[in-house]
Each structure stands twice: as structure tokens, then as C-alpha cells.
Amino acid sequence: MFTGKFEAPGKVNTSLFQSRRLRHHPDFRNSEGWKAVHKEKDIPYEKYPQEVREALENGLPGASSIEDKTIPTFSRGELPHFAGINTFLKAPFIENIRDVAKYDAAVLGVPFDGGTTYRPGTRFGPQGMRRISALYTPYNFEMGVDLREQMTMCDAGDVFTIPANIEKTFDQVSNAVGYVASTGAMPVIMGGDHSIGFPTIRGIASLTSKKIGIIHFDRHADISEKDLDERMHATPYYYATNLENVPATNLVQIGIGGWQVPRGAIKNARERQTNILSIGDVERLGTDKVVEMALEAAWKDADAVYMSFDIDSIDCGFVPGTGWPEPGGLLPREALSMVGKIAAEGLCGIEVVEVSPPYDVSDITSLMGTRIIVDALGAMVMNGTMGKHKSVFDKEFKPI
Numbered sequence: 001m002f003t004g005k006f007e008a009p010g011k012v013n014t015s016l017f018q019s020r021r022l023r024h025h026p027d028f029r030n031s032e033g034w035k036a037v038h039k040e041k042d043i044p045y046e047k048y049p050q051e052v053r054e055a056l057e058n059g060l061p062g063a064s065s066i067e068d069k070t071i072p073t074f075s076r077g078e079l080p081h082f083a084g085i086n087t088f089l090k091a092p093f094i095e096n097i098r099d100v101a102k103y104d105a106a107v108l109g110v111p112f113d114g115g116t117t118y119r120p121g122t123r124f125g126p127q128g129m130r131r132i133s134a135l136y137t138p139y140n141f142e143m144g145v146d147l148r149e150q151m152t153m154c155d156a157g158d159v160f161t162i163p164a165n166i167e168k169t170f171d172q173v174s175n176a177v178g179y180v181a182s183t184g185a186m187p188v189i190m191g192g193d194h195s196i197g198f199p200t201i202r203g204i205a206s207l208t209s210k211k212i213g214i215i216h217f218d219r220h221a222d223i224s225e226k227d228l229d230e231r232m233h234a235t236p237y238y239y240a241t242n243l244e245n246v247p248a249t250n251l252v253q254i255g256i257g258g259w260q261v262p263r264g265a266i267k268n269a270r271e272r273q274t275n276i277l278s279i280g281d282v283e284r285l286g287t288d289k290v291v292e293m294a295l296e297a298a299w300k301d302a303d304a305v306y307m308s309f310d311i312d313s314i315d316c317g318f319v320p321g322t323g324w325p326e327p328g329g330l331l332p333r334e335a336l337s338m339v340g341k342i343a344a345e346g347l348c349g350i351e352v353v354e355v356s357p358p359y360d361v362s363d364i365t366s367l368m369g370t371r372i373i374v375d376a377l378g379a380m381v382m383n384g385t386m387g388k389h390k391s392v393f394d395k396e397f398k399p400i
Contacts, residue, residue, distance in 0.1 A: 040139075040141075042144075043139075043144065043150070044146070045149065046149065047148050051078065051148075052070045058072075058074075058076050059072030059075065078090050078138075081134050084134070086127075086130045086134055087107075087130060088153075088188075088190070088373075089133045089374065090133075091155045092155065093155050093157065094154045094155065097156060097179070098183075099154070101183035101184060103152045103153055103154045104152045104387060105151065105152075105154075105186040105188050105377060106186070106188065107155045107188045107373075108180060109125075109127075109158035109189075110161060110189055110192035111123040111124065111127070111159075112159075112161040112163070112195070113356075114162075114163055114164065114166050114169060115166055115193045115231070115232040116232070116323050117232050119359060120356070121323065121357065121358040121359060122191055122192055122193045122323060122354055122355060122356045123161075123163070124357045125191050125353070125354075125355035125356065126191075127357070128355055129190050129352070129370045130155070130190075132363045133374075135367065140374070140375075143378045144382070145378040145381050145382050147377055150381045153377070154185075161173070166232075167231075170195075170202075171199070173196050175203065176203070177189065177200050177349070178202075178204065178206050178399070179397055179399070181203065181348070181349065181389075181393065181397075182393065182396070184390050186348070186350075187200070187349040188350055188377070190355075190373075191351060191352065191355070192353055193323065194233040194353045195232055196236070196351070197222065197237065197308050197351065197353065198231065198235070198236040198239040200308075200351055201240045202240070202243060204304075204348055204349055205243050206398070207392075207394075207395050207396075208245065208303070208394055209245065210302075210394070211302040211303055212245060212250070212303070212304050212305070212348065212392075213247075213298030213299055213302040214298065214305070215252045215254070215294050215295075216252065216253045216254070216307075216310070217253075217308070217309045217313040217338075218253060218256060219255055219260065219261075219310070219312050220234065220256065220312070221237075221261050221269055222235065222237050222265070223235070223236075223237040223265045223268045223269050223272070224264055224265040225238050225264070233323075234262065234265065236308075237274070238268055241274070247302075248273060249272075249273050249274070249297075250299075251272075251298075252274075252275045252293075254294060255278070255279055256276050256277070257278045258327070258329075259326070260326055275297045277294070279330065282330065282334060287334050287338050288341070291342055294338075294342060295342060304346075304347075304389050305348065307350045308350075308351050309352045309369075309372050310353050310354045311355050311369050311372075312324055312326060313330050313335065314330045314332060314335050314368060315328060315329040315330065318332055318364070320364075321355060321357055321359040321360025321366065322365060323354055324354070332368060335368075336371065336372070336375050339372055343375070343377075343379040344380065344382070344385065346380060346386075347389065348389035348392060350376050
């Protein structure tokens, strides 16, 4: 506020600040930051020291000139972030797929873009997300969660996809996801284009007689019957909701809108009575209300919920590396907030699709895909819902 006095150049009038300071003593104890600082001390700290010991044993002790005696000669484990073999979040790679049964969650890549109708490149999505995931530690400050200490996770590698054959790839994907889920490990799937949204849920649905709901983030409805005469990436939820135990009324689609939504898809959504929330709905209602509505619809009379996150649901200014970029999408903070609150209730699986690294030289799209996954896992760990899905499966795995 102008007081009618001009100060000499370089001189600052501090009287107003001082008077306010005397009357106000900020208390940071109710801040998220303060609470997170103090919550960290309650997180277990056992697996990281064990990892360091194994790194020294397997990678040989470092040179005598190295002062930090936890550093080996050969890079093993988390550090340094720029080195090592890029599994997802430096999780152990499982050569024998049967060993996934030992883990709470198993990450698997589906490098396939044969269902893409415009810009290909999502076959490199799993590689991109694995590579940039090395940037992260397993600890999240705000959540007060350490994935290394509080859950077990492995990288199961990639599904062997068939580039020139969508249907054969679908069978491979359903078998892969179905097998992983049947062991009790939660499938965490990195696509690949969104055509895989059908075979992933088919693999999970085949293991249970119970109902499964789907929460689907996207700018596109993806419920067309055909696209270019095939089951392309605009079609997964037409076929997913044809499955006996995946009702269309339990499909919630968040972020739909813009100039890339086929009218035929909207006709199918209307006839099947799916649940669509636009970006305008997110703005008008707020993320908390959208999450509340999504959870209520997806979980209604259902026993498990699967999350499919298409990276193009986020505004393309933040995620340029995708096949069908569309302005006006979700902000990253909105997306992360909703993903965390939805995952907190428990998931039977999660997929991130349509990450196309060739269109993003800075890797920020791959980084966002990685962040969606780790935030979902962190939310489940924080809320004690990791593994909640296991009780749903009451059928044996039968490969296609």
C-alpha cells in the first residue's frame, strides 16, 4: 500500500513487515511439510542397507581412494541414478516368470503400437518409462511411503507382442496379465497403445466370476466397435464391456472431450450407459467430487476396480510424447491427485498407455507415466490396500 512516502533508492521500508511479524507467529506444525518430515522417521529402514551390502558383495568394494565405503566398483542397486540396467524403478528383474508369485506387484511392458491410427511409437513406451524411472527413489516425501521398504515389486520384462497381428498380440497380452494376476501379484502394465486395454482386462476378468469396474482416464472415449476395420486403440472398452463380468455401467471415463471423439463412440456410450466426466466437469466439480463420483459408479456392486490411464488425458503441453495429442486436458497435479485417491481404495491392476517417447526428446511424457504408476502404488501402500484384489480371484488361470 502506498503511504505517501517515497524511499531512497536501495532503502526498504520494513516497518509494516515488522509490525505484522510482532503480531503473527506462524505455526508450521499443521503443514504437510512439517508432518512429512516427522513421518519419515517411522518408515522402516532395513532393505536399503541390505541392498548396499549386496551391492558391495556382488560389485566388489570400491577403490581405496573412495571415502564412502558403501560405493562398489561395479554399479549395483539404486545408485548412481544414471547407471545400471534400467528395470522399472531399479526393481529386480525376474528371468523366471513363475517367480512373480513372490512379489506384491509385477511390472510388465507391452511394447505394441499396431493399434495406433496416427502417430506410432508407443512400442517404445515401456523402454522410455523404465529408463526415466531411474530418476526416482522409492521414497515419496508427502505420502511418507518407501516402496522398497513397505512392499515388494519386480520387473517381469516385456510381453512378446506380434507387430503385424493385433489379435495374436491380444492373446499374448491376456495370457501374460492373466498369469501374473493369478499368482497374486498385482499387474502393473506399461503400454503400448490403448488397444491393449481390452486384452489386459480380459486377462484379469477370466480369473473371477465377480464383477470388475474400470476407471479410465482419457481424452477419447475409446468405445468404438471398429476403427479402420480393426480393433484399434479407439475400441478397447467396446469389447471390454462385452465381457460378462465387466458391466458398462461400471465403466467411468474421466477427461473425455475435444475434437477427437468419434460420434459413433458416443452413441455406444449412450446406449451402454457408461459414465463420462469431461474436463469441464473436473473444473466445475473439483477433483475430490469427481473421485467420489467415479469410485461410487465403478465400485457399485463390483468386487474390484481396474485403472487405465491414457497419458493423453493430460494436456499435451505437459505430455507431448503421445500419438493423439489434445490441448485442454488435465493438469498434472489434477491427474496425480485423482489417481492417488482412486488407488487408495485398492486396484486389481493398473495400466499406463499411449506414451510415445520418439515425440518427446526430454522424456517428460515417460516421466509422467512413471509418476502415475508410483503414485498409485504409494497410495495403496499408504492406505493398506495393496493386495486387496487377491480375494477376488476364484478361477484358475487358463491360457488362450
